[in-house]
Amino acid sequence: MFEEKVKEFEPIFYPRSIAVVGASTKLKVGSVWVWALISGGFPGPIYPVGSGGGKIGDLEIFPRLRDIPGEIDYVIVAIPRRSVLELLDDCAAKNVKAVQFFTAGFSETGTSHGYKLEKQMLEKARRAGIRIIGPNCIGTYCPEHGIPSLLGRIGKSGTVGFLSQSGGIATKLIEVGIARHINYSKGVSFGNGIDLDASDFLQYLAADTKTRAIGAYLEGTKDGTRLFNTMKGVTRAKPLVVWKGGRTEVGARAALSHTGSLASSAAVWSAMLKQAGAIEVSGLEELTDTLLILQRLDRWPGMNAAVIGGLADGGGGISVSAGDAFAESGVNLPPLSAETEEGLSKLLGEVGSILRNPVDVSQAQPRGVATLFRAIELVAADAAIDIVLIQEDVEILLPIYSPTGLEEINRFVIELAGRQDKPVMVILPPGSAEQERLQLEQRFLAASIPVFASPERAAKAISNAGRYFCRDGA
């Protein structure tokens, strides 16, 4: 589906050369962009363009775009808006394929001048066969091709594609991605989207073979019907997670029917997303939690989870509350099989409810880590279980097991995750040992084990991912 988009978007995400207009020897946004591309390791020629002349690093600053000797695929623009039309003429003369405008002050200001200028830009671009990204955006991000964020930050290349109407949210997605090992195939912030908008980028990401799951931050759309139809197509190919901003906006309505007075914009967006098969989330946390799970999944294992808690003392209440969190999110915590229960009972010398699910393994602690590992293995091997979650409360485990003991446990968890098909995930709630907890989180994430700060967040993310895979006819 949408295969024609792959070739069409090649110069946007994989340009052979990039010019940055608005560069100078002084610290300006254009210069920042040039430095970002250099530090990101962009593999093709980078051409700074600016009237002041001089050099950025080893790169000569060309006075005008037309002065550049080589071919230019992609142009990043950070100049005042009064010069954008003239610049588009230069781009046409140089046979540029696509232009990204950081420049702002257009329709987002609500002025007629802003709208008019956008219309003129679009007319010029269409005549010259140039695609526009923006204006009022920070544009593309493609780690595989050495295109970093504006801050010069670049994470590992991965399987998640994102699109965002907001540059700030796009930057945050990249940063959270770097911190939580959510690795992007590519992403884009498209601002006002006067030419390429959400539907275009969704179609491209659906066709892009590097992208396995898509995340989106959207505030509105100029063509709702096209967006709806596009999303319906996209979700047939890949999971799509959408965070809709501006849900509490109240539109002015003059309705004469019950239906008219009840059909708020938020209710209609939610219905549209559901109908299109997308997963709606309510914020950055839930969006990134869900993408963290989706990025590694080829197929959905199933909705039956086991939660193992109480690795040291004090597992009772924690297990009970984890059980509530999963039940409320609609994730099934089925009873373990009779054989598993029997095995656990032999190992831990306990019977009864603590060996159900969530499983409280605190009785393993006085018997040593080998018993703990055997208990975890028994639960993980249970045929009724599709997903294994282990909760570690670092500040409780540290004094009981000592750093060496905890290290041994974590090596075991990583090794267990590596040797079995079922996904293993870890719940690491914040407490008083934040430094150790954050280090541990990084280790698990680096080993491809999703980590969540609470059972509630883990449950919600699993439930979100499951809703996509378990819908009828999927």
Added chain:
Amino acid sequence: MIKSKTMLTETESKEFLKKAGIPVVETRLARSKREAIAISREMGFPVVLKVNSPDVVHKSDSGGVRLGLANATQVGKAYAEMLSSIRQAYPGARIHGLSVQPMAPPGVEVIIGMSKDAQFGPVLMFGLGGVLVEVLKDVSFRIVPVTERDAGDMIREIKGYPILEGYRGRDPVSVSALEELIVKVSRFVDDNPQIEELDLNPVFAYSDKAVAVDARIILEA
């Protein structure tokens, strides 16, 4: 931008719906007391009288609806009383007369409606009728065109769904009849883009069918 709108009367709305194959309770316009009594006799008692006016938005709040009228005397008396109370509540309203319809046997009340969204166009709504829609706003939406599967999702999505499944020994209502009705409404509004808003409120859902008891169509003027 606020478009100017025209509200069709109940009888006009139902006529329009009936032609599209949407089941409605048969309703006829009476322009006089005598006509009201004659139509009632033809339909069989008990009947319902409702004021028929393009200007009366809240007809039941202003004495414009009378249910369960059991004989000719009651119909005649109600006719005169309703006209006078409606003229008090809505001075200057155009009143075409009163509509007469047979009293529908009790069913589960639901609402099916359409309004236009600025970004996504026509949107259908489904919910339980009466106080549940007004106070609890227990409704679901889908963008037109609505498929049978979408319609099924809309019905099951509302919190009050167990009421449709039958509770305390009541018969479950036919979900497939409701699905069919929703899909027909979707097709109807898709074929008639001049419709700005639509309420089928209430629809009575039964174990074997679903029928619109009252209807309101608002056209782009």
